[in-house]
């Protein structure tokens with residue numbers, strides 16, 4: 001069984017994807033981390049994430065980088081978003097994600113193009129969203145707890161700019177797949193969001209049985 005979870009930045013898709021993976025006993029891949037690894041590698045190489053050659057050269061990185069806390073920083077999101085616009089970067093990361101999705105027994109993947117490009121044949125697809133204000137508050141709380149001093153206004157502006165860039169790119173833009181279920185978590189707790197996600201996936205699986 002393949003479950004695709006897509007949505008804009010800080011919508012809660014990673015939280016939901018991890019919970020679904022635990023619930024159904026499936027492995028989980030946070031595909032945003034791969035793009036964050038590319039963005040951070042470009043920066044560490046002294047390159048420009050807007051330059052296709054610099055970004056493509058950063059697609060080879062050690063797996064250990066995926067555990068680096070720098071990838072979870074506020075700066076890494078925009079770097080990833082800028083690098084991820086280039087078709088060369090998307091092509092370089094495609095097979096790794098596709099193979100993860102197709103492994104025996106299935107998987108849960110979250111990102112921006114899982115339901116549309118990486119696993120268009122997924123058994124269940126969720127498009128997780130929330131208002132910008134709610135997403136900014138959640139991300140702000142997270143960063144403050146980690147000791148990263150960023151203002152709420154700065155976070156909201158960064159989220160909006162990143163979503164606009166992710167939706168506007170020509171290759172694999174952020175969008176809800178035609179057959180994805182929309183899950184707006186703006187007014188839902190984490191627990192309620194997860195319960196709703198499980199109900200939506202169960203309904204899709206029942207339809208397919």
Ligand SMILES: Nc1ncnc2c1ncn2[C@@H]1O[C@H](COP(=O)(O)OP(=O)(O)OP(=O)(O)O)[C@@H](O)[C@H]1O
Nearest residue numbers: 009010011012013014015138142185188189190193
């Ligand atoms: N329904 C919810 N209610 C309150 N907080 C939530 C909810 N869902 C997620 N959060 C919190 O919001 C923050 C962002 O959630 P999460 O990391 O799952 O989002 P994401 O969409 O995967 O983000 P990213 O785009 O950075 O990968 C986290 O601190 C998480 O604990």
Ligand SMILES: Nc1ccn([C@@H]2O[C@H](COP(=O)(O)O)[C@@H](O)[C@H]2O)c(=O)n1
Nearest residue numbers: 031032033035080081084111112113166
């Ligand atoms: N499937 C994906 C996943 C991510 N991206 C890009 O990476 C950025 C960071 O992703 P997070 O989920 O960690 O926030 C994101 O803004 C996208 O530009 C992608 O293109 N495709």
